[in-house]
Amino acid sequence: DIQMTQSPSALSASVGDRVTITCRASRSIDRWLAWYQQKSGKGPKLLIYEASTLETGVPPRFSGSGSEREFSLTITSLQPEDSATYYCQQYNSYSANFGQGTKLEIK
Amino acid sequence: QMQLVQSGSELKKPGASVKLSCKASGYNFTTYAIHWVRQAPGQGLEWMGWINTNTGDPTFAQGFTGRIAFSLDTSVNTSYLLISGLKSEDTAVYYCVRGPELWGRGTLVTVSS
Numbered sequence: 275d276i277q278m279t280q281s282p283s284a285l286s287a288s289v290g291d292r293v294t295i296t297c298r299a300s301r302s303i304d305r306w307l308a309w310y311q312q313k314s315g316k317g318p319k320l321l322i323y324e325a326s327t328l329e330t331g332v333p334p335r336f337s338g339s340g341s342e343r344e345f346s347l348t349i350t351s352l353q354p355e356d357s358a359t360y361y362c363q364q365y366n367s368y369s370a371n372f373g374q375g376t377k378l379e380i381k
Numbered sequence: 382q383m384q385l386v387q388s389g390s391e392l393k394k395p396g397a398s399v400k401l402s403c404k405a406s407g408y409n410f411t412t413y414a415i416h417w418v419r420q421a422p423g424q425g426l427e428w429m430g431w432i433n434t435n436t437g438d439p440t441f442a443q444g445f446t447g448r449i450a451f452s453l454d455t456s457v458n459t460s461y462l463l464i465s466g467l468k469s470e471d472t473a474v475y476y477c478v479r480g481p482e483l484w485g486r487g488t489l490v491t492v493s494s
Binding site for chain 1: 416442443476480485
Protein backbone atom coordinates (compact mmCIF):
# COMPACT_ATOMS: atom_id res chain seq x y z
CA ASP A 275 0.00 0.00 0.00
CA ILE A 276 1.02 3.60 -0.58
CA GLN A 277 1.40 5.45 2.70
CA MET A 278 0.48 9.11 3.10
CA THR A 279 2.28 11.35 5.59
CA GLN A 280 0.48 14.59 6.37
CA SER A 281 1.81 17.55 8.33
CA PRO A 282 1.35 19.35 10.57
CA SER A 283 -1.03 17.36 12.72
CA ALA A 284 -2.47 20.57 14.12
CA LEU A 285 -2.12 24.27 13.61
CA SER A 286 -3.63 27.47 14.86
CA ALA A 287 -4.04 30.60 12.77
CA SER A 288 -5.97 33.84 12.73
CA VAL A 289 -8.72 35.09 10.49
CA GLY A 290 -7.16 36.45 7.31
CA ASP A 291 -4.02 34.31 7.56
CA ARG A 292 -2.67 31.97 4.91
CA VAL A 293 -1.95 28.38 5.89
CA THR A 294 -0.43 25.42 4.08
CA ILE A 295 -0.84 21.72 4.83
CA THR A 296 1.44 19.20 3.18
CA CYS A 297 1.06 15.57 2.25
CA ARG A 298 3.80 13.21 1.11
CA ALA A 299 3.23 9.87 -0.60
CA SER A 300 5.54 6.90 -0.04
CA ARG A 301 5.86 6.59 -3.81
CA SER A 302 4.67 8.48 -6.84
CA ILE A 303 0.92 8.89 -7.24
CA ASP A 304 1.10 11.19 -10.26
CA ARG A 305 -1.64 13.73 -9.43
CA TRP A 306 -4.19 11.32 -7.96
CA LEU A 307 -4.69 13.16 -4.71
CA ALA A 308 -7.76 14.60 -3.03
CA TRP A 309 -8.20 16.97 -0.10
CA TYR A 310 -11.17 16.84 2.25
CA GLN A 311 -12.52 19.07 4.98
CA GLN A 312 -14.34 17.52 7.91
CA LYS A 313 -16.16 19.54 10.51
CA SER A 314 -17.07 18.16 13.88
CA GLY A 315 -19.92 15.67 13.69
CA LYS A 316 -20.11 15.80 9.89
CA GLY A 317 -18.89 13.66 7.03
CA PRO A 318 -15.90 14.62 4.89
CA LYS A 319 -16.41 17.22 2.18
CA LEU A 320 -14.34 17.06 -0.98
CA LEU A 321 -12.39 20.26 -1.58
CA ILE A 322 -9.89 19.37 -4.29
CA TYR A 323 -9.28 16.41 -6.55
CA GLU A 324 -6.53 15.51 -9.01
CA ALA A 325 -4.20 17.53 -6.79
CA SER A 326 -5.36 20.97 -7.90
CA THR A 327 -8.91 20.87 -9.30
CA LEU A 328 -11.34 22.73 -7.10
CA GLU A 329 -14.60 20.91 -6.47
CA THR A 330 -17.69 22.80 -7.59
CA GLY A 331 -18.89 25.22 -4.93
CA VAL A 332 -15.66 25.31 -2.94
CA PRO A 333 -14.41 28.85 -2.31
CA PRO A 334 -11.37 29.86 -4.36
CA ARG A 335 -9.39 30.64 -1.21
CA PHE A 336 -8.71 26.89 -1.19
CA SER A 337 -6.06 25.68 -3.60
CA GLY A 338 -4.00 22.55 -4.12
CA SER A 339 -0.70 21.90 -5.79
CA GLY A 340 1.89 19.21 -6.27
CA SER A 341 2.57 16.01 -8.14
CA GLU A 342 4.37 12.70 -7.83
CA ARG A 343 5.03 12.51 -4.08
CA GLU A 344 4.69 16.04 -2.67
CA PHE A 345 1.42 17.89 -2.34
CA SER A 346 0.03 20.87 -0.52
CA LEU A 347 -3.29 22.44 0.38
CA THR A 348 -3.26 26.21 0.85
CA ILE A 349 -6.01 28.25 2.38
CA THR A 350 -5.68 31.99 1.91
CA SER A 351 -7.59 34.61 3.84
CA LEU A 352 -8.73 32.20 6.55
CA GLN A 353 -12.35 32.45 7.63
CA PRO A 354 -13.88 31.32 10.93
CA GLU A 355 -15.80 28.59 9.11
CA ASP A 356 -12.52 27.02 7.96
CA SER A 357 -12.03 25.56 11.43
CA ALA A 358 -12.03 21.82 10.70
CA THR A 359 -9.84 18.78 10.20
CA TYR A 360 -8.31 18.37 6.75
CA TYR A 361 -7.30 15.07 5.16
CA CYS A 362 -5.43 14.14 2.04
CA GLN A 363 -6.13 10.87 0.22
CA GLN A 364 -4.32 9.20 -2.63
CA TYR A 365 -6.35 7.25 -5.16
CA ASN A 366 -3.70 6.28 -7.66
CA SER A 367 -3.38 2.57 -7.18
CA TYR A 368 -5.51 -0.22 -5.87
CA SER A 369 -5.28 1.40 -2.46
CA ALA A 370 -6.70 4.74 -1.33
CA ASN A 371 -5.08 5.61 1.96
CA PHE A 372 -5.60 8.83 3.86
CA GLY A 373 -3.17 11.08 5.61
CA GLN A 374 -3.44 11.31 9.37
CA GLY A 375 -5.32 14.61 9.28
CA THR A 376 -4.57 18.22 10.22
CA LYS A 377 -6.72 19.94 12.79
CA LEU A 378 -6.99 23.63 12.00
CA GLU A 379 -8.00 25.99 14.77
CA ILE A 380 -8.97 29.56 14.06
CA LYS A 381 -7.82 31.86 16.87
CA GLN B 382 -29.00 13.15 -8.65
CA MET B 383 -26.19 10.82 -7.75
CA GLN B 384 -26.26 9.57 -4.21
CA LEU B 385 -25.25 6.78 -1.89
CA VAL B 386 -27.80 5.95 0.78
CA GLN B 387 -26.52 3.98 3.74
CA SER B 388 -28.41 1.89 6.24
CA GLY B 389 -29.22 3.07 9.74
CA SER B 390 -27.27 2.91 12.97
CA GLU B 391 -26.57 -0.45 14.57
CA LEU B 392 -26.02 -1.49 18.17
CA LYS B 393 -24.37 -4.87 18.48
CA LYS B 394 -22.86 -7.04 21.19
CA PRO B 395 -19.25 -8.20 21.06
CA GLY B 396 -18.87 -11.29 18.91
CA ALA B 397 -21.91 -10.53 16.77
CA SER B 398 -21.91 -9.69 13.08
CA VAL B 399 -23.30 -6.70 11.26
CA LYS B 400 -24.09 -6.13 7.59
CA LEU B 401 -24.21 -2.54 6.37
CA SER B 402 -25.75 -1.52 3.08
CA CYS B 403 -24.99 1.24 0.61
CA LYS B 404 -27.54 1.83 -2.17
CA ALA B 405 -26.41 3.82 -5.18
CA SER B 406 -28.64 5.85 -7.44
CA GLY B 407 -28.31 8.37 -10.23
CA TYR B 408 -25.45 6.69 -12.09
CA ASN B 409 -24.43 3.39 -13.63
CA PHE B 410 -23.62 1.33 -10.53
CA THR B 411 -21.26 -1.13 -12.19
CA THR B 412 -19.08 1.56 -13.72
CA TYR B 413 -17.49 2.73 -10.48
CA ALA B 414 -15.89 0.93 -7.57
CA ILE B 415 -17.31 1.31 -4.07
CA HIS B 416 -14.86 1.99 -1.28
CA TRP B 417 -15.46 1.66 2.45
CA VAL B 418 -13.96 4.03 5.03
CA ARG B 419 -13.97 3.73 8.80
CA GLN B 420 -13.81 6.52 11.34
CA ALA B 421 -13.60 5.60 15.00
CA PRO B 422 -14.70 8.19 17.56
CA GLY B 423 -12.25 11.09 17.64
CA GLN B 424 -9.99 9.40 15.11
CA GLY B 425 -9.03 9.91 11.48
CA LEU B 426 -10.33 8.39 8.29
CA GLU B 427 -9.19 4.84 7.52
CA TRP B 428 -9.57 3.31 4.11
CA MET B 429 -10.83 -0.28 4.50
CA GLY B 430 -10.82 -1.41 0.91
CA TRP B 431 -12.97 -1.50 -2.19
CA ILE B 432 -15.10 -3.75 -4.32
CA ASN B 433 -15.13 -3.89 -8.07
CA THR B 434 -18.84 -3.48 -8.81
CA ASN B 435 -18.41 -5.07 -12.24
CA THR B 436 -16.70 -8.29 -11.15
CA GLY B 437 -17.39 -8.38 -7.41
CA ASP B 438 -13.68 -8.71 -6.67
CA PRO B 439 -12.72 -7.18 -3.32
CA THR B 440 -9.47 -5.55 -2.26
CA PHE B 441 -8.76 -5.07 1.43
CA ALA B 442 -6.47 -2.57 3.09
CA GLN B 443 -3.65 -3.74 5.27
CA GLY B 444 -5.08 -4.30 8.73
CA PHE B 445 -8.58 -5.02 7.48
CA THR B 446 -8.28 -8.61 6.37
CA GLY B 447 -9.97 -11.46 8.16
CA ARG B 448 -13.16 -10.16 9.68
CA ILE B 449 -14.64 -8.06 6.93
CA ALA B 450 -16.24 -8.89 3.60
CA PHE B 451 -17.65 -6.83 0.76
CA SER B 452 -20.51 -7.99 -1.39
CA LEU B 453 -22.90 -6.71 -4.03
CA ASP B 454 -26.44 -7.03 -5.25
CA THR B 455 -26.30 -5.39 -8.64
CA SER B 456 -30.04 -5.97 -9.15
CA VAL B 457 -30.66 -3.27 -6.55
CA ASN B 458 -27.46 -1.26 -7.03
CA THR B 459 -26.33 -2.02 -3.51
CA SER B 460 -22.99 -2.78 -1.91
CA TYR B 461 -22.64 -4.40 1.50
CA LEU B 462 -20.02 -4.45 4.24
CA LEU B 463 -20.09 -7.42 6.58
CA ILE B 464 -18.11 -7.29 9.81
CA SER B 465 -17.88 -10.49 11.82
CA GLY B 466 -16.71 -11.13 15.37
CA LEU B 467 -17.37 -7.55 16.40
CA LYS B 468 -15.10 -5.98 19.01
CA SER B 469 -15.50 -2.77 20.95
CA GLU B 470 -12.81 -1.21 18.76
CA ASP B 471 -15.09 -1.69 15.73
CA THR B 472 -17.27 1.08 17.14
CA ALA B 473 -17.11 3.66 14.38
CA VAL B 474 -18.88 5.42 11.58
CA TYR B 475 -18.58 3.50 8.32
CA TYR B 476 -18.81 5.38 5.03
CA CYS B 477 -19.27 4.03 1.54
CA VAL B 478 -17.64 6.14 -1.13
CA ARG B 479 -17.62 6.40 -4.88
CA GLY B 480 -14.46 8.29 -4.69
CA PRO B 481 -13.44 10.84 -4.36
CA GLU B 482 -16.55 12.93 -4.86
CA LEU B 483 -19.55 10.91 -3.73
CA TRP B 484 -19.91 9.83 -0.11
CA GLY B 485 -22.69 8.22 1.82
CA ARG B 486 -23.70 9.88 5.08
CA GLY B 487 -22.22 7.08 7.12
CA THR B 488 -23.54 4.36 9.39
CA LEU B 489 -22.72 4.39 13.09
CA VAL B 490 -21.94 0.97 14.49
CA THR B 491 -21.73 0.72 18.26
CA VAL B 492 -20.35 -2.45 19.81
CA SER B 493 -21.17 -2.75 23.47
CA SER B 494 -22.21 -5.41 25.91
